[in-house]
Amino acid sequence: xxxxxxxxxxxxxxxxxxxxxxxDQSVGITDVLKNGExxxxxxxxxxxxSNEEDRIExxxxxxxxxx
Numbered sequence: 001x002x003x004x005x006x007x008x009x010x011x012x013x014x015x016x017x018x019x020x021x022x023x024d025q026s027v028g029i030t031d032v033l034k035n036g037e038x039x040x041x042x043x044x045x046x047x048x049x050s051n052e053e054d055r056i057e058x059x060x061x062x063x064x065x066x067x
Contacts, residue, residue: 003030006056020056027053027060 006018019031029049032039041049 004060006059018052018056020053022060025057025061027056029053029056 003019003021006020007016009015015035017033017036018029020027020029029041029052032041032044
């Protein structure tokens with residue numbers, strides 16, 4: 001497993017820092033910060049976490065999403 005951080009700024013100007021681990025072509029989020037404030041994972045919806053894991057997987061493994 002490799003621990004990494006994904007940083008980005010959303011369309012509302014919020015800064016996100018998402019710590020995650022990679023293993024066998026999948027991502028597991030371990031910590032989330034919004035504008036420097038930690039958000040407990042149990043307060044985040046499963047859908048949001050799943051969408052962020054999918055987004056990070058696309059970036060980490062070079063996949064492209066087509067709609």
